[in-house]
Amino acid sequence: MTAIENEVIYKFDLLTFLRKLRKEARHIYRVLAGAPIDYVWISKSDAMSENEVLSVDEFLTQYARFKGRRDEFRLCFRCYYLRHELHILDPNWRSRDTPISREEIFSVDYKEELTINLIAEGFPHLIAYLCREALLVNKPFLLMNESVKKQYGFVRTDIDKLRDSVNYYNQGIVEELRAEYNRLESIDWVRNFQGDGSITVL
Numbered sequence: 001m002t003a004i005e006n007e008v009i010y011k012f013d014l015l016t017f018l019r020k021l022r023k024e025a026r027h028i029y030r031v032l033a034g035a036p037i038d039y040v041w042i043s044k045s046d047a048m049s050e051n052e053v054l055s056v057d058e059f060l061t062q063y064a065r066f067k068g069r070r071d072e073f074r075l076c077f078r079c080y081y082l083r084h085e086l087h088i089l090d091p092n093w094r095s096r097d098t099p100i101s102r103e104e105i106f107s108v109d110y111k112e113e114l115t116i117n118l119i120a121e122g123f124p125h126l127i128a129y130l131c132r133e134a135l136l137v138n139k140p141f142l143l144m145n146e147s148v149k150k151q152y153g154f155v156r157t158d159i160d161k162l163r164d165s166v167n168y169y170n171q172g173i174v175e176e177l178r179a180e181y182n183r184l185e186s187i188d189w190v191r192n193f194q195g196d197g198s199i200t201v202l
Helices: 011-024 026-034 056-061 083-089 116-136 146-152 156-185 188-192
Strands: 040-046 049-054 072-080 103-108
Touching: 011 026, 011 056, 011 072, 011 116, 026 056, 026 116, 026 146, 026 156, 040 056, 049 056, 072 116, 103 116, 116 156
Parallel strands: none
Antiparallel strands: 040 049, 040 072, 072 103
C-alpha cells in the first residue's frame, strides 16, 4: 500500500486502533485476534534488531516492553481470492501470459492506513483464506463449531455478522475444489499413474 505521508505505526497507534476495532467491529477484531499467527500477524521492527512476529494477543500482553518511538509495527493478514474476484488483484489478469497468484498479504504499514474501513476491504478475503485452509485439511471453518467458537471467542452477534461471508466463501471454495478435482480426474495419466512410472490401461 502507498501512504500519502509515510508516518509509521508506533505501539500506541496500534493499541488505539485495536481498541477501536474491538468496540466498533468486534467480529473483525475477534477473527484477527483468534486466527493462527501464520494467517494474521503483527510485525515489529527497529533499527537495532531483526523483525519480530507477534500475534494480536501477544502484542497486547507484551505491550509494556515495546519502545514508544523506536519500535515500528505493521498489521498483516493473508487473503485468498476466488477466480471471479481476480479483477480486484489485477484488472488485466485475463491478458497475462502467466497465471496470477490467488493469494496476497494485506499489509497496513502506515498510521493513516490504520482505519476500520481499510481493514474491512481486505477482511472478506481473509475469511476466504481461513475457509480454504480449513477445507484443505478437512476441518471446515464453521461458525457453530464449538472448537471454532472457542478459538475465536465468538458470541452470537459476531456469528450473525460473519455468517453470510463464511457461508459464501465456504460454498465458493468447495465449488472450486470440486472443479479442480474433476479436472484432474479427467486426465488419464493422473488417474492411471502407478508408483513405478507405468500407466495402467483400463
